[in-house]
Amino acid sequence: MSAHLTTVAGVNVDTRHWIGGERVASAETFTDVSPVDGSTLGEISRATGREAAAAVAAAKAAFPGWAATPRAERARILRAVADGVEKRLEELAVVETADNGALLRSHRRGVIPRVAHNFRFFADWLLELEHQDFTTHRGGSAADRGHTNHVSWDPAGPCVLITPWNAPLMLATWKVAPALAAGNTVVLKPAEWSPLTASLLADIAAEAGLPAGVLNVVQGYGSEIGDALTSHPDVRRISFTGSVPTARHIAASAAANLTPLSLELGGKSPLLVFADADLGLAVDLAVEQYDNAGQVCLAATRILVEEPVAEEFTRRFVEKASRLIQGDPRDEATDIGPTIHPRQLEKIDGFVRRALASGARAVIGGHRGEGQYYAPTLLTGVAQDSEIVQEEVFGPVLTLQTFADEDEAVRLANDTRFGLAATVATGDPGRAERVAAQLVAGTVWVNCFFVRDLRAPFGGSRDSGVGREGGTWSFDFYCDIKNTVTAPKGWENHG
Numbered sequence: 001m002s003a004h005l006t007t008v009a010g011v012n013v014d015t016r017h018w019i020g021g022e023r024v025a026s027a028e029t030f031t032d033v034s035p036v037d038g039s040t041l042g043e044i045s046r047a048t049g050r051e052a053a054a055a056v057a058a059a060k061a062a063f064p065g066w067a068a069t070p071r072a073e074r075a076r077i078l079r080a081v082a083d084g085v086e087k088r089l090e091e092l093a094v095v096e097t098a099d100n101g102a103l104l105r106s107h108r109r110g111v112i113p114r115v116a117h118n119f120r121f122f123a124d125w126l127l128e129l130e131h132q133d134f135t136t137h138r139g140g141s142a143a144d145r146g147h148t149n150h151v152s153w154d155p156a157g158p159c160v161l162i163t164p165w166n167a168p169l170m171l172a173t174w175k176v177a178p179a180l181a182a183g184n185t186v187v188l189k190p191a192e193w194s195p196l197t198a199s200l201l202a203d204i205a206a207e208a209g210l211p212a213g214v215l216n217v218v219q220g221y222g223s224e225i226g227d228a229l230t231s232h233p234d235v236r237r238i239s240f241t242g243s244v245p246t247a248r249h250i251a252a253s254a255a256a257n258l259t260p261l262s263l264e265l266g267g268k269s270p271l272l273v274f275a276d277a278d279l280g281l282a283v284d285l286a287v288e289q290y291d292n293a294g295q296v297c298l299a300a301t302r303i304l305v306e307e308p309v310a311e312e313f314t315r316r317f318v319e320k321a322s323r324l325i326q327g328d329p330r331d332e333a334t335d336i337g338p339t340i341h342p343r344q345l346e347k348i349d350g351f352v353r354r355a356l357a358s359g360a361r362a363v364i365g366g367h368r369g370e371g372q373y374y375a376p377t378l379l380t381g382v383a384q385d386s387e388i389v390q391e392e393v394f395g396p397v398l399t400l401q402t403f404a405d406e407d408e409a410v411r412l413a414n415d416t417r418f419g420l421a422a423t424v425a426t427g428d429p430g431r432a433e434r435v436a437a438q439l440v441a442g443t444v445w446v447n448c449f450f451v452r453d454l455r456a457p458f459g460g461s462r463d464s465g466v467g468r469e470g471g472t473w474s475f476d477f478y479c480d481i482k483n484t485v486t487a488p489k490g491w492e493n494h495g
């Protein structure tokens with residue numbers, strides 16, 4: 001077997017970069033370790049600025065050809081990628097679980113099918129966009145006598161896509177698919193804690209007929225190659241999902257070339273439970289926030305409950321949460337897997353220890369489990385201005401606060417620097433409408449959570465992000481939008 005192949009759960013994965021349609025190795029490697037059992041998954045090529053520049057050069061060289069490829073042909077190839085993902089669904093699922101520790105059952109039944117959907121959706125939307133493309137505006141000023149405005153979404157150029165480890169392939173393809181559909185070429189930099197499925201995606205894309213250089217994958221540490229990618233003058237778009245400090249760094253690096261950015265960042269989302277809510281549903285929604293061991297940017301980690309039902313809510317929450325099974329994510333019965341990395345575990349534990357030291361009480365959890373596991377935790381007695389209420393923990397840690405009325409609920413909900421999402425549990429549609437209108441959030445769910453529709457805009461307000469992706473919003477970001485104004489026949493320019 002090649003020195004550059006590793007076998008993970010029976011699946012061969014190439015550990016090199018994918019640049020210009022070829023596998024490229026770096027002199028140095030980094031070790032990829034499984035959060036499931038601490039085993040070594042592989043020695044992965046560790047890029048330097050040289051490989052980063054080579055990937056951008058490959059994307060630049062491939063751009064004119066891919067941009068000129070008819071939309072129908074681009075869509076056909078993206079659908080073939082989706083077919084390839086579905087054909088290798090089980091392999092992608094087992095590798096992703098080994099690499100990031102999220103539940104295998106979720107990968108099999110939810111997350112990896114969404115990867116295929118991302119490609120099909122943006123292939124279809126690209127063709128829809130073509131039909132929307134002849135929007136015309138007529139009349140108006142004296143100078144406008146029936147001119148036609150023709151809007152087109154033109155490919156922008158090479159895009160750098162930097163993605164995190166909590167849903168590695170799903171979050172990557174949610175950027176890769178629209179960027180490619182738009183006619184751009186891509187340099188994907190997956191997170192160093194979960195590099196494997198990006199390599200498999202490169203294989204699948206090549207098998208589907210994506211031309212060389214259209215998709216490039218560079219492995220390595222963001223801190224080492226990030227700047228080489230984000231400050232490169234040939235890069236036309238940067239899309240990033242991850243932490244706020246890294247986003248600030250990327251924005252500063254991109255500023256030199258005024259490269260447009262899309263940033264999907266952290267959250268500290270509230271779940272507002274009103275006394276008129278279906279309490280069973282509210283408890284289900286709250287317990288759901290432990291999914292993926294709480295490593296979800298959208299997670300509603302601040303539970304706000306109206307005073308009269310707080311005691312009953314807490315009793316039912318504890319009853320349900322205590323039944324969650326924490327353990328090996330490959331086991332179908334498991335509800336909560338490990339945290340991704342010892343550093344993430346340390347970070348979570350630090351937040352909780354400091355909260356407990358400042359007077360918080362752990363209703364459940366509040367401590368580490370075995371190995372890389374953290375016990376699902378609910379903290380009460382937390383002050384609104386405390387670190388645990390204000391900062392993103394990114395682990396299975398929820399806080400519970402109470403409120404007296406609607407005004408206080410909205411005030412507490414909006415009182416952080418984030419604005420990614422919010423969930424409202426209420427039996428009163430009028431209240432739902434009133435409260436949703438006042439919440440600062442990119443997405444508000446009423447009596448539901450994590451219902452995602454790719455046609456809808458997705459993104460955050462305040463420190464939770466810049467811009468929106470999804471549906472036409474993705475094409476608005478990944479394209480140079482052009483308006484061509486044509487005078488009607490016989491029109492004389494001097495009016």
Ligand SMILES: NC(=O)C1=CN([C@@H]2O[C@H](COP(=O)(O)OP(=O)(O)OC[C@H]3O[C@@H](n4cnc5c(N)ncnc54)[C@H](O)[C@@H]3O)[C@@H](O)[C@H]2O)C=CC1
Pocket residue numbers: 162163164165166189190191192220221222223224225226227230241242243244246247249250264265266267296297344347392393394
């Ligand atoms: N919004 C989200 O979905 C995510 C939020 N986070 C938050 O971030 C915290 C820290 O996690 P990290 O993995 O350290 O997040 P991070 O933001 O540093 O990493 C995300 C991606 O950015 C890359 N990166 C790092 N430094 C870079 C640089 N200077 N230039 C370009 N790319 C760079 C990484 O290699 C990775 O691919 C978590 O505890 C969580 O609070 C982390 C991952 C995802």
Ligand SMILES: O=C(O)/C=C/C=C(\O)C(=O)O
Pocket residue numbers: 166167171241264295296297298452
């Ligand atoms: O699954 C989605 O649609 C969105 C997920 C987003 C995250 O989990 C994240 O960025 O952390």
